[in-house]
Amino acid sequence: MLTHSLGFPRIGAKRELKWALEQYWRGEIDESALNETAFQVRRRNWEIQRDRGIELLPVGDFSLYDHILDTAFMLDAIPERFREGNGQSGIDTYFCMARGDAEKDIPAMEMTKWFDTNYHYIVPELAPDQAFTPNPDPLLEQLQEVNDLGMSGKPVLPGPLTFLLLSRSTEKDANTLDLLPALTEAYAQILSSLANKCEWIQIDEPILVQNLPKATVELLSPAYENLAKAAGPAKLLLTTYFEGAAHHAETILSLPVAGIHLDLVRAPQQLDVFLQEYPKDKTLSLGVVDGRNVWKTDLNTAVEPLKAAIKELGEHRVMAAPSCSMLHVPVDLEAECKLDGNIRNWLAFAAQKCTELRVLAFAARDLNCVEPLKNNANAIAQRRNSPLITNPEVRKRAITKEMTSRNSVFEQRSATQQERLGLPALPTTTIGSFPQTEEVRKTRAAFRHERIDAAAYEDTMREYIKDCVRKQEAIGLDVLVHGEPERTDMVEYFGRRLDGFCFTDFGWVQSYGSRCVKPPIIYGDISRPAPMTVEWTTYAASLTDKPLKGMLTGPVTILCWSFVRDDMERMDVCRQIALAIRDEVADLEAAGIGVIQIDEPAFREGLPLQKGKRKKYLADAVESFRIASCCVRDETQIHTHMCYADFNDVIEHIAAMDADVISIEASRSAMELLEAFADFRYPNDIGPGVWDIHSARVPSAEEMAQNLRKATRDIPAARIWANPDCGLKTRAWPETLASLENLVKAAKIVRNELLT
Incomplete structure (x- = not known):
């Protein structure tokens, strides 16, 4: 054998x-x-x-x-734009196919x-x-x-x-x-x-x-x-x-x-x-x-x-x-x-x-x-x-129907939010993270290994946040973020602040190319002992008069990007996470944060491969997002973000999540992903990514403007946002600033075209 x-x-x-x-x-x-x-x-x-x-x-x-x-x-099977005529060796052609080439402007x-x-x-x-x-x-x-x-x-x-x-x-x-x-x-x-x-x-x-x-x-x-x-x-x-x-x-x-x-x-x-x-x-x-x-x-x-x-x-x-x-x-x-x-x-x-x-x-x-x-x-x-795996208080917490519905329909909420936020047509924003400098990474590591105290760590993080806010204001973005310098990973950060999770030192798993993640391990019932993001977010918001987003990872994504306990139903674990995120959303709103993004890039990823199993998963996934997000007033704008996926077979369920704004990765598909939203007549706001952040190349303002024009052919312009495909943590500052400047220019170009 x-x-x-x-x-x-x-x-x-x-x-x-x-x-x-x-x-x-x-x-x-x-x-x-x-x-x-x-x-x-x-x-x-x-x-x-x-x-x-x-x-x-x-x-x-x-x-x-x-x-x-x-x-x-x-x-x-090498597309013509990568052929050897570009002066590259075999291995560099291979890497160019995966990563593009910024200097030669090859996507x-x-x-x-x-x-x-x-x-x-x-x-x-x-x-x-x-x-x-x-x-x-x-x-x-x-x-x-x-x-x-x-x-x-x-x-x-x-x-x-x-x-x-x-x-x-x-x-x-x-x-x-x-x-x-x-x-x-x-x-x-x-x-x-x-x-x-x-x-x-x-x-x-x-x-x-x-x-x-x-x-x-x-x-x-x-x-x-x-x-x-x-x-x-x-x-x-x-x-x-x-x-x-x-x-x-x-x-x-x-x-x-x-x-x-x-x-x-x-x-x-x-x-x-x-x-x-x-x-x-x-x-x-x-x-x-x-x-x-x-x-x-x-x-x-x-x-x-x-x-x-x-x-x-x-x-x-x-x-x-x-x-x-x-x-x-x-x-x-x-x-x-x-x-x-x-x-x-x-x-x-x-x-x-x-x-x-x-x-x-x-x-x-x-x-x-x-x-x-x-x-x-x-x-x-x-x-x-083991008593480690069960928390009676978590098991007792009930979920009611009222917890899964916003107070008003989207059209009414949208008007209330616009009155509060005062955003222009095609508002510009980013997905959340900004480049993490060597100083930031070293400071986090030094704090983790107790080589510096909390005060020194917080001073460095605050300086980075302050710099991020200043850069965004100078560029002219409409809705800002704090940059997330305190976060190594969008799931690990929250897992470390939730009970029921544990972490490894060397449990790395490849996500793509050289990009690795270290998934948390969910071993027990999940609860939130204390606020997780409120202090950093409110500090950043105090530095600007512009709206600033609170940034959270959604329950489905935390579930999918963790090693999940196998001794209970996965979606029961998801509901426990949703309740913990709900508590954080409520605290952010109470602290005055008017825009809160709950990222769900794994929503489509979690879809069962066989059609007969999808209905239950989608109902549970939508319910989990709504548990997390539906505790806010109409004036608080809820965003979500999703990564590359075929949205056709889940579009009605994405709509059922009822986020006020969804941003999606769309540039690598030349905006083709928007067709699913157009065919379905997606009812809420949408931010199609107009530049591919997985490549180091800086797209021109005209290239981004062209992507926005394509978007307006599928979605009413009044419901479109302008943003990058994904977070900017892995990019360098020079390319990030140049690309964001072009993003703002592109939005202004298309705004002016819409007015004429």
Whole structure:
């Protein structure tokens, strides 16, 4: 019975790859130094997995930026604006695709969420006549690396159907699936080059857990016939994850692949469906350890489906694996010395999950592992019975219908708010954060490590806030923010001030490129012991006569961007968070703050992948936002913010949130995201992002004005705001100031046009 991994965290246990990437982008190291760091991270990843019992190691799951971008680059699916004629080397073309080029004024490719995770992938841009010219050399080189280390490697590739359905066409009405024959031929060439160099090849088709049309799924059969022939003696493992694929079982079981992987953490019930008529020539890989959360697996429960599969198929046709790639969890728990000992005993990071798989593989075959199973059972029981996880006061707090409704409809509130705020047409604002200087970061670290006292810390933060307010006033923004210098992360900041959360020192997870987050761990009932933002916000507001926004993170986003307890319903946890945020909103309003933004960038991200589960999630998510926001008077303006997403299937629920203003990331899609709001006739105000803050380039005032003009074709001008795509924390001050000046100019240009 083989143990294998679908993928491993690629950033490094101490973010070694992050630092090397950023040094390379700053010109401080060359390509060879970057590649050496990348190799060392890959090597360490393979060693960790091997030493903890993984027999078949993933190859190609590693990436310098993103695995979907890697695939597009390997296929030579490079949009013309990035071609070598721009004078760039191969690796710089690759990074330009992801990040754009400020000097050459080349915008980056679109970026969006990987299914329902907080990982972002680069969206391939494919022309209707797209040609694919594969170059498998990087994958072959990594396979040779693992072989040279004396380990057994399994190349990993995104499946052709998933790749095409996650891509976008450069022409609006073109269908990317029309490219499947050409893409299949390119994949066949890649598989042919791997055929005699490995035993297994992993083809990821997570798109199959979604409700696809039958005609779309049927396209797999001829495609995989060609791929199986090209692979020769190598065995194809078709991998699904993030949900169940039982609704496509008939087609999946008929495909000419040697093995199928199922996610039994998200969808344990699908095993019965697949086992009913499982083909005799196929191996079955079972994802029995959660690749997306940090809790110890209940091994005595998780072993049962492995035993059931062995009983039906025999142990040599069953593989044990994580549910999905472990990209979504931190590397190793052993570094977390400061965690509460009880809570630490309940956790398992990627390295520990590998050990769990080894134990499960032994236990499934009734081999001797009594002690590990006993220790695991004790940890599971201790957590279940711990007083740390339950707060009776939180459990007693009731939610009433009155708590989820504003006092008046939007039109009435809007008039009252305009009377209070006195804003011009196309009011300008930012999403919240401003660049975090080296001084700010060092001051936060010094305070955290008790090298300076609270007074010194607060003095530095106040000076930064004062400077932010002055800069915004000088630029001419209409609604200001305090800049958030006190916050490392929009979820971590609040989690540290709420009961029921704990934090790691090295629990980093990749969000995109070199950007990493350290998700809080929700282990118990959630409450707010004291105000969290009121002091900083009221101080900033005292420095200006202009409106200033209070900045909060919404309950759905805190939920989605944390490692959530798995011993109660997720949306019950969300409601606890909503009540805590509600208390903060009430305190901000009482302190005189007239504009309060409750960010929900993860609202769409949390949407279940299968349609039958969406209605309940959306109702709960809307309710949670309204619990948090509906405690204010009409004159207080509630904003929210959402990141790149396909809003078409959730637009009515976004409207039901009833925020007075929503800002969205729209520039990378050339304002196409606004079509969903226009088609729905979205009733409230909207701020489409008119410049892409994920790139260092400074868009001109005319470029932003053109985006605003596009917006006014879809949305009435009276309901449009002008703002960047997202927060500015990761940007530098010079580009930020230049871009904001152009934003204000753009708003004035279009205002004047509207008056003539």
